[in-house]
Amino acid sequence: MKLKSIARVFSLLMLLVFTNCTSDEKPFIREDLKDQENDNDDENTNEGDNTPLFEFSVSGTGIDYIKSTDPDTFLSMEYLGQFAKEIPGVEPTLDSNAYVFEATFTDGKKIGIWCRSNFGTLQRATEYANKLTDKLGKLPVFMRDELNHVAVFSGASRASAEPDGKFFFISDKRIDERIAGNQLEETVFHETTHVYFEKRYGTSTEWRNAQNTDGIFVTEYAEDNPNVEDIPETAIFVYTMVKYPGRLSQNIENWVKENIPNRYEFLETFFED
Numbered sequence: 001m002k003l004k005s006i007a008r009v010f011s012l013l014m015l016l017v018f019t020n021c022t023s024d025e026k027p028f029i030r031e032d033l034k035d036q037e038n039d040n041d042d043e044n045t046n047e048g049d050n051t052p053l054f055e056f057s058v059s060g061t062g063i064d065y066i067k068s069t070d071p072d073t074f075l076s077m078e079y080l081g082q083f084a085k086e087i088p089g090v091e092p093t094l095d096s097n098a099y100v101f102e103a104t105f106t107d108g109k110k111i112g113i114w115c116r117s118n119f120g121t122l123q124r125a126t127e128y129a130n131k132l133t134d135k136l137g138k139l140p141v142f143m144r145d146e147l148n149h150v151a152v153f154s155g156a157s158r159a160s161a162e163p164d165g166k167f168f169f170i171s172d173k174r175i176d177e178r179i180a181g182n183q184l185e186e187t188v189f190h191e192t193t194h195v196y197f198e199k200r201y202g203t204s205t206e207w208r209n210a211q212n213t214d215g216i217f218v219t220e221y222a223e224d225n226p227n228v229e230d231i232p233e234t235a236i237f238v239y240t241m242v243k244y245p246g247r248l249s250q251n252i253e254n255w256v257k258e259n260i261p262n263r264y265e266f267l268e269t270f271f272e273d
Protein backbone atom coordinates (compact mmCIF):
# COMPACT_ATOMS: atom_id res chain seq x y z
CA MET A 1 0.00 0.00 0.00
CA LYS A 2 2.75 2.37 1.06
CA LEU A 3 4.94 1.34 -1.87
CA LYS A 4 2.05 1.98 -4.21
CA SER A 5 1.55 5.51 -2.86
CA ILE A 6 5.26 6.23 -3.25
CA ALA A 7 5.12 4.93 -6.82
CA ARG A 8 2.11 7.14 -7.51
CA VAL A 9 3.84 10.24 -6.16
CA PHE A 10 6.92 9.33 -8.16
CA SER A 11 5.00 8.97 -11.42
CA LEU A 12 3.23 12.25 -10.75
CA LEU A 13 6.61 13.93 -10.27
CA MET A 14 7.88 12.37 -13.49
CA LEU A 15 4.79 13.63 -15.28
CA LEU A 16 5.45 17.15 -13.98
CA VAL A 17 9.09 16.94 -15.04
CA PHE A 18 8.05 15.61 -18.44
CA THR A 19 5.40 18.29 -18.89
CA ASN A 20 7.90 21.01 -18.00
CA CYS A 21 10.56 19.63 -20.33
CA THR A 22 8.19 19.63 -23.26
CA SER A 23 6.17 22.70 -22.44
CA ASP A 24 7.08 24.29 -25.78
CA GLU A 25 5.45 21.36 -27.60
CA LYS A 26 1.84 22.25 -26.74
CA PRO A 27 0.74 19.60 -24.21
CA PHE A 28 -2.50 19.00 -26.10
CA ILE A 29 -3.13 15.58 -24.59
CA ARG A 30 -3.41 16.98 -21.09
CA GLU A 31 -5.42 19.95 -22.24
CA ASP A 32 -7.86 17.85 -24.16
CA LEU A 33 -8.24 15.39 -21.33
CA LYS A 34 -9.12 18.31 -19.09
CA ASP A 35 -11.72 19.46 -21.60
CA GLN A 36 -13.18 15.99 -21.79
CA GLU A 37 -13.53 15.76 -18.02
CA ASN A 38 -15.01 19.22 -17.73
CA ASP A 39 -17.28 18.62 -20.71
CA ASN A 40 -15.93 21.83 -22.11
CA ASP A 41 -15.40 22.14 -25.85
CA ASP A 42 -12.67 24.71 -26.24
CA GLU A 43 -11.02 25.26 -29.58
CA ASN A 44 -8.50 22.73 -30.80
CA THR A 45 -5.08 23.86 -29.65
CA ASN A 46 -3.30 21.18 -31.61
CA GLU A 47 -3.59 22.67 -35.08
CA GLY A 48 -0.41 22.27 -37.08
CA ASP A 49 1.22 20.08 -34.45
CA ASN A 50 2.39 16.73 -35.76
CA THR A 51 2.11 14.77 -32.51
CA PRO A 52 -0.58 12.15 -31.80
CA LEU A 53 -3.66 13.18 -29.89
CA PHE A 54 -3.26 10.62 -27.07
CA GLU A 55 -0.83 7.99 -25.86
CA PHE A 56 -3.44 5.18 -26.02
CA SER A 57 -7.04 5.20 -27.21
CA VAL A 58 -8.54 3.13 -24.41
CA SER A 59 -6.72 3.83 -21.16
CA GLY A 60 -5.85 7.28 -19.91
CA THR A 61 -8.14 9.35 -22.14
CA GLY A 62 -11.11 9.49 -19.77
CA ILE A 63 -13.41 9.05 -22.78
CA ASP A 64 -16.45 6.80 -22.50
CA TYR A 65 -16.68 5.94 -26.21
CA ILE A 66 -19.16 3.09 -25.71
CA LYS A 67 -21.72 3.62 -22.98
CA SER A 68 -23.35 0.99 -20.78
CA THR A 69 -26.70 2.27 -22.07
CA ASP A 70 -25.85 1.70 -25.76
CA PRO A 71 -27.89 -0.95 -27.62
CA ASP A 72 -26.92 -4.50 -26.80
CA THR A 73 -27.64 -7.67 -28.78
CA PHE A 74 -26.74 -10.12 -26.00
CA LEU A 75 -29.58 -12.52 -25.18
CA SER A 76 -28.44 -15.39 -22.94
CA MET A 77 -25.52 -17.54 -21.84
CA GLU A 78 -25.39 -21.27 -21.37
CA TYR A 79 -22.80 -23.41 -19.57
CA LEU A 80 -21.80 -26.39 -21.72
CA GLY A 81 -19.35 -28.19 -19.40
CA GLN A 82 -15.59 -28.70 -19.04
CA PHE A 83 -13.61 -29.43 -22.20
CA ALA A 84 -10.05 -29.29 -23.52
CA LYS A 85 -9.48 -25.82 -25.02
CA GLU A 86 -6.55 -23.67 -26.06
CA ILE A 87 -6.38 -20.73 -23.67
CA PRO A 88 -3.26 -18.56 -23.99
CA GLY A 89 -1.98 -16.48 -21.09
CA VAL A 90 -0.85 -19.38 -18.90
CA GLU A 91 1.42 -22.27 -19.92
CA PRO A 92 0.65 -24.76 -21.28
CA THR A 93 -1.82 -23.14 -23.64
CA LEU A 94 -3.93 -26.30 -23.78
CA ASP A 95 -6.20 -26.52 -20.77
CA SER A 96 -7.81 -29.95 -20.47
CA ASN A 97 -10.65 -28.78 -18.21
CA ALA A 98 -11.72 -25.32 -19.37
CA TYR A 99 -15.16 -24.09 -18.30
CA VAL A 100 -16.98 -23.60 -21.59
CA PHE A 101 -19.90 -21.19 -22.00
CA GLU A 102 -21.82 -20.12 -25.06
CA ALA A 103 -23.32 -16.67 -25.39
CA THR A 104 -26.28 -16.23 -27.75
CA PHE A 105 -27.24 -12.94 -29.39
CA THR A 106 -30.58 -11.67 -30.65
CA ASP A 107 -30.01 -12.72 -34.27
CA GLY A 108 -28.87 -16.24 -33.31
CA LYS A 109 -25.10 -15.60 -33.41
CA LYS A 110 -23.22 -17.61 -30.76
CA ILE A 111 -19.82 -16.83 -29.26
CA GLY A 112 -17.91 -19.21 -26.99
CA ILE A 113 -16.54 -17.90 -23.71
CA TRP A 114 -13.87 -20.30 -22.51
CA CYS A 115 -12.63 -19.81 -18.97
CA ARG A 116 -9.42 -21.51 -17.94
CA SER A 117 -9.69 -24.13 -15.21
CA ASN A 118 -7.44 -21.94 -13.05
CA PHE A 119 -10.57 -19.97 -12.18
CA GLY A 120 -10.92 -22.84 -9.71
CA THR A 121 -14.69 -23.03 -9.48
CA LEU A 122 -17.55 -22.94 -11.95
CA GLN A 123 -19.04 -20.11 -9.90
CA ARG A 124 -15.98 -17.88 -10.39
CA ALA A 125 -15.69 -18.77 -14.08
CA THR A 126 -19.39 -17.92 -14.55
CA GLU A 127 -18.92 -14.60 -12.78
CA TYR A 128 -16.20 -13.57 -15.27
CA ALA A 129 -17.98 -14.93 -18.35
CA ASN A 130 -20.97 -12.82 -17.29
CA LYS A 131 -18.83 -9.69 -17.14
CA LEU A 132 -18.11 -9.99 -20.89
CA THR A 133 -21.48 -10.83 -22.41
CA ASP A 134 -23.11 -7.40 -22.62
CA LYS A 135 -19.82 -5.89 -23.84
CA LEU A 136 -19.80 -8.42 -26.70
CA GLY A 137 -23.42 -7.46 -27.36
CA LYS A 138 -22.39 -3.84 -27.93
CA LEU A 139 -19.96 -4.66 -30.73
CA PRO A 140 -20.86 -3.65 -34.28
CA VAL A 141 -22.56 -6.77 -35.64
CA PHE A 142 -20.09 -7.32 -38.52
CA MET A 143 -17.21 -7.36 -36.00
CA ARG A 144 -19.04 -9.47 -33.46
CA ASP A 145 -19.89 -12.01 -36.17
CA GLU A 146 -16.18 -12.46 -36.90
CA LEU A 147 -15.49 -13.63 -33.33
CA ASN A 148 -15.46 -17.35 -32.70
CA HIS A 149 -14.80 -17.20 -28.97
CA VAL A 150 -13.17 -15.31 -26.12
CA ALA A 151 -10.59 -17.07 -23.93
CA VAL A 152 -10.33 -15.95 -20.32
CA PHE A 153 -7.70 -16.86 -17.77
CA SER A 154 -7.02 -16.00 -14.16
CA GLY A 155 -3.74 -14.14 -13.82
CA ALA A 156 -1.68 -11.04 -14.59
CA SER A 157 -3.36 -8.11 -16.35
CA ARG A 158 -3.33 -8.89 -20.04
CA ALA A 159 -5.48 -8.80 -23.19
CA SER A 160 -4.46 -9.75 -26.70
CA ALA A 161 -6.08 -10.73 -29.97
CA GLU A 162 -5.42 -13.83 -32.09
CA PRO A 163 -6.79 -12.92 -35.54
CA ASP A 164 -5.79 -16.31 -37.00
CA GLY A 165 -7.96 -18.15 -34.51
CA LYS A 166 -10.67 -15.46 -34.59
CA PHE A 167 -10.59 -14.84 -30.86
CA PHE A 168 -9.05 -12.68 -28.19
CA PHE A 169 -7.90 -13.58 -24.73
CA ILE A 170 -8.11 -11.55 -21.56
CA SER A 171 -7.33 -12.07 -17.88
CA ASP A 172 -9.62 -11.65 -14.90
CA LYS A 173 -7.35 -8.89 -13.64
CA ARG A 174 -7.61 -6.91 -16.88
CA ILE A 175 -11.40 -7.34 -16.91
CA ASP A 176 -11.64 -5.92 -13.39
CA GLU A 177 -9.24 -3.06 -14.12
CA ARG A 178 -11.20 -2.07 -17.20
CA ILE A 179 -14.54 -2.31 -15.40
CA ALA A 180 -13.13 -0.08 -12.65
CA GLY A 181 -12.18 2.47 -15.34
CA ASN A 182 -15.48 1.96 -17.21
CA GLN A 183 -13.52 0.83 -20.29
CA LEU A 184 -14.25 -2.86 -20.71
CA GLU A 185 -16.53 -2.14 -23.70
CA GLU A 186 -13.63 -0.30 -25.31
CA THR A 187 -11.14 -3.12 -24.65
CA VAL A 188 -13.54 -5.69 -26.12
CA PHE A 189 -14.02 -3.37 -29.13
CA HIS A 190 -10.25 -2.88 -29.53
CA GLU A 191 -9.42 -6.58 -29.44
CA THR A 192 -12.26 -7.48 -31.79
CA THR A 193 -11.07 -4.80 -34.21
CA HIS A 194 -7.80 -6.71 -34.43
CA VAL A 195 -9.72 -9.89 -35.23
CA TYR A 196 -11.82 -8.32 -37.99
CA PHE A 197 -9.46 -5.81 -39.61
CA GLU A 198 -5.86 -6.82 -39.03
CA LYS A 199 -5.38 -9.50 -41.64
CA ARG A 200 -7.75 -7.92 -44.15
CA TYR A 201 -6.46 -4.36 -44.06
CA GLY A 202 -3.60 -3.80 -41.58
CA THR A 203 -0.94 -3.75 -44.29
CA SER A 204 -3.22 -3.25 -47.29
CA THR A 205 -2.39 -0.69 -49.94
CA GLU A 206 -5.58 1.24 -49.15
CA TRP A 207 -4.69 1.61 -45.49
CA ARG A 208 -1.01 2.32 -46.20
CA ASN A 209 -1.99 5.05 -48.64
CA ALA A 210 -4.38 6.55 -46.11
CA GLN A 211 -1.64 6.49 -43.44
CA ASN A 212 0.88 8.12 -45.75
CA THR A 213 -1.49 10.79 -46.95
CA ASP A 214 -2.63 11.66 -43.43
CA GLY A 215 0.95 11.62 -42.15
CA ILE A 216 -0.04 11.62 -38.48
CA PHE A 217 -1.36 9.03 -36.00
CA VAL A 218 -4.18 9.44 -33.51
CA THR A 219 -2.19 7.76 -30.71
CA GLU A 220 1.45 7.10 -29.92
CA TYR A 221 0.60 3.42 -29.63
CA ALA A 222 -0.65 3.44 -33.25
CA GLU A 223 2.42 5.35 -34.39
CA ASP A 224 4.74 2.85 -32.72
CA ASN A 225 2.88 -0.18 -34.20
CA PRO A 226 1.48 1.10 -37.51
CA ASN A 227 0.76 -2.31 -39.08
CA VAL A 228 -1.09 -3.79 -36.14
CA GLU A 229 -2.41 -1.07 -33.82
CA ASP A 230 -3.28 1.79 -36.13
CA ILE A 231 -6.65 0.40 -37.22
CA PRO A 232 -7.83 -0.58 -33.70
CA GLU A 233 -6.60 2.70 -32.24
CA THR A 234 -8.23 4.79 -34.98
CA ALA A 235 -11.43 2.74 -35.28
CA ILE A 236 -12.72 3.53 -31.78
CA PHE A 237 -12.71 7.26 -32.60
CA VAL A 238 -14.31 6.80 -36.02
CA TYR A 239 -16.92 4.35 -34.69
CA THR A 240 -17.97 6.78 -31.96
CA MET A 241 -18.10 9.74 -34.34
CA VAL A 242 -20.18 7.85 -36.92
CA LYS A 243 -22.58 6.18 -34.46
CA TYR A 244 -22.80 8.91 -31.84
CA PRO A 245 -21.92 12.29 -33.33
CA GLY A 246 -21.17 14.78 -30.57
CA ARG A 247 -20.27 12.14 -27.99
CA LEU A 248 -16.58 12.98 -28.33
CA SER A 249 -15.61 16.57 -27.58
CA GLN A 250 -15.71 19.02 -30.49
CA ASN A 251 -11.92 19.27 -30.11
CA ILE A 252 -11.43 15.61 -30.76
CA GLU A 253 -13.93 15.38 -33.61
CA ASN A 254 -12.24 18.33 -35.30
CA TRP A 255 -8.79 16.87 -34.75
CA VAL A 256 -9.79 13.56 -36.34
CA LYS A 257 -11.45 15.17 -39.36
CA GLU A 258 -8.60 17.62 -39.90
CA ASN A 259 -5.63 15.37 -39.19
CA ILE A 260 -6.58 11.85 -40.27
CA PRO A 261 -9.33 12.41 -42.89
CA ASN A 262 -8.22 9.53 -45.11
CA ARG A 263 -8.29 6.96 -42.34
CA TYR A 264 -11.62 8.43 -41.16
CA GLU A 265 -13.08 8.04 -44.63
CA PHE A 266 -11.78 4.47 -44.95
CA LEU A 267 -13.25 3.32 -41.63
CA GLU A 268 -16.44 5.39 -41.79
CA THR A 269 -17.93 3.10 -44.43
CA PHE A 270 -17.71 0.09 -42.09
CA PHE A 271 -19.61 1.76 -39.26
CA GLU A 272 -22.36 3.42 -41.27
CA ASP A 273 -25.53 1.35 -41.26
Ligand SMILES: [Zn+2]
Nearest residue numbers: 190194229232
Ligand atom coordinates in the same frame (compact mmCIF):
# COMPACT_ATOMS: atom_id res chain seq x y z
ZN1 LIG B 1 -4.17 -3.66 -29.92
